[in-house]
Amino acid sequence: MSPLLAFAQPWALVLLPLALLPLLAARRDALAFSHLPWLPADRAGTVLGWVSRVLAALAILATALALAGPQRPESFVQRTGRGAEVVLLIDRSRSMDERMVPADWRTIDPLNLRYQAQSRGEPKGKVARELLARFVAERRDDRFSLMFFSTNPIRIVRFTQHDAVVQAGITAGGIGRGLSDTEVGRALAAAIAEFDQRAYTGSRIVLLVSDGGARLDAATRQRLRTAALRNRVALAWIYLRSVNGPKLDTPGEAAEAVPEVALHRFFQTLPGGYRSYEAEDPAGLARAVADVGRQQNFPLDYSERVPRRDLTRVALAFAAVCCALLLALRALTLGAWR
Structure with missing residues (x-):
């Protein structure tokens, strides 16, 4: 004291x-x-x-x-608000520099859609960072941790109540170009581990923003299930679907060969709860971020630094x-x- x-x-x-x-x-x-x-x-x-x-x-x-x-x-004062502890896990691979389809993509000839996206669309990473920055600014009671990943996860900010620090980290994610590989399993394990040795005070979620999937081996799957159960963590995946990219709800056993579909089906088996969102354009991404905000609005105990x-x-x-x-x-x- x-x-x-x-x-x-x-x-x-x-x-x-x-x-x-x-x-x-x-x-x-x-x-x-x-x-x-x-x-x-x-x-x-x-x-x-x-x-x-x-x-x-x-x-x-x-x-x-x-x-x-x-x-x-x-000093530190114990307060109770409404929100969650959120790990922002953002894909920083090279594919996130590709462009999303424009808002009027439904009126464009499908044969011309890829060209229109490359000429008129906004980069997926840029749109995601802008919407996540707005998401952080609007949720004053949440506690955020920030990580980027491609080949390896990179922790930018540990859990903090200082929105300015998180905003600066999100902005820094736009510097340079990403790598070609995407190791989702390793990144997700690191994101869930952010809750290790942390007292449970309310809703916990890992918000994954990525445009690619992965086929995880059995050991990685079991490790992720155990970690999610131990830390009572939910997962939300905002899937930034590329032009002609696979849909997550593609039926059939043959779809297991598609990394995005395989990853989606594995996420559905996690014990902490899972929600997926497919976003093809900036408006779809905005709706997905807004829905995550509505879902994660429960009582949350936290320490406020005075x-x-x-x-x-x-x-x-x-x-x-x-x-x-x-x-x-x-x-x-x-x-x-x-």
């Missing part, structure tokens, strides 16, 4: 006893009079005299505290107010008999 108040220069606290000096009896401002019983009782003057002494003591006290550099230390607060200016301002009041009282004080 952190203290309520800390000091940057605690040695200055030795000056605090000086605040007692104005409270000591002093006769510097006393006025001589021939016979004191002749004077009427001056209750207001007595009160103002003690008020001026107290103000002077408070001014010295506040100045000494300001010299000590008072501050409220950093940053350190410097109280030096507050102490100086209080001392200045006390001095100003002292000057005002001084103007009302009788300096000599007239």
Whole structure:
């Protein structure tokens, strides 16, 4: 448990006893009079005299505290919101630099669709990063972790409540070009492992954004099932379908030879729950991201970091107010008999 108040220069606290000096009896401002019983009782003057002494003591006290550099230390407060702990697992392979079909793709001749996508469509990775950045900005209570992957997973941000850090990481994903290979199994294992040794406080999800699949061996499948069950993690896959790419719900045993279909069918066996979304254009991707946001909106306990607060200016301002009041009282004080 952190203290309520800390000091940057605690040695200055030795000056605090000086605040007692104005409270000591002093006769510097006393006025001589021939016979004191002749004077009427001056209750207001007595009160103002003690008020001026107290103000002077408070001014010295506040100045000494300001010299000590008072501050409220950093702390953590337990809060309850609505949201989830989300690992953003984003494909950064070379295929994500390809372009999505334009919004009016349904009106285009299928024979001309690929050409139209290459000339008018937006890069899949760019569209995904923009929508995920908006998704992060709109979900204030969520805790995000960010990973990119191609041949290997690359952790960018651990779980954090600072949206600006996640936004910067998402933006950095657009630098350079990706590699040709996509190791989904290794990346998904690393994403689920982000929840290891982390207290369960609410809904957990890995949001996979990728345009490709993979055929996982039996050992990798079992490892992923065990990890998902242990950490109670759900999976959502936003599949960015390329032009003439396979559909995830393709029926038949022969479809198992298609990596995307095989991966989709394996995901359906995971114990933590699974949702898939096929997005062919930016509008479809936006709908998928919005649906994930609606699904992951449960009570979530989290620790909010309260940053350190410097109280030096507050102490100086209080001392200045006390001095100003002292000057005002001084103007009302009788300096000599007239």
